[in-house]
Amino acid sequence: MSRPPRLGxxxxxxxxxxxxxxxxxxxxxxxxxxxxxxxxxxARAVGWALRALPDSQARRVPWHRVVSAGGRIAARAGLxxxxxxxxxxAEGVRLRKGQVDMKRxxxxx
DNA sequence: CTTATGACTTTCA
DNA sequence: CTGAAAGCCATAA
Numbered sequence: 001m002s003r004p005p006r007l008g009x010x011x012x013x014x015x016x017x018x019x020x021x022x023x024x025x026x027x028x029x030x031x032x033x034x035x036x037x038x039x040x041x042x043a044r045a046v047g048w049a050l051r052a053l054p055d056s057q058a059r060r061v062p063w064h065r066v067v068s069a070g071g072r073i074a075a076r077a078g079l080x081x082x083x084x085x086x087x088x089x090a091e092g093v094r095l096r097k098g099q100v101d102m103k104r105x106x107x108x109x
Numbered sequence: 110c111t112t113a114t115g116a117c118t119t120t121c122a
Numbered sequence: 123c124t125g126a127a128a129g130c131c132a133t134a135a
Contacts, residue, residue, distance in 0.1 A: 031118065039132090040130095041118080043131080045132045050116055051116055066116075074117075
């Protein structure tokens with residue numbers, strides 16, 4: 001049987017896999033994830049992939065551990081930012097002025 | 110093929 | 123600290 005066309009199969013999967021590798025209680029930036037994928041300047045593309053993250057996968061992909069440069073929670077429509085904040089707090093990530101202290105919780109130095 | 114979009118990032122005023 | 127602008131990347135249309 002032939003496979004159905006799977007757009008962005010590689011890239012999306014790579015992003016999700018990289019995000020799954022972020023340990024509980026730790027966070028990484030979009031830029032760091034992009035780097036891990038070999039795209040030093042593909043931060044926006046990572047955001048695109050997470051935006052397209054289906055609820056089914058959201059269960060096993062810790063998308064809330066991905067933040068913007070400096071530890072800020074990326075703004076977007078809906079309750080996303082609020083839920084992200086709650087999830088982070090729930091696993092012990094303290095916020096400093098609404099931002100994550102990357103020195104302490106950043107996965108990478 | 111060309112445009113437009115967005116969970117980004119960095120630089121500059 | 124704010125905010126604008128430009129650069130970047132994968133997709134969507």
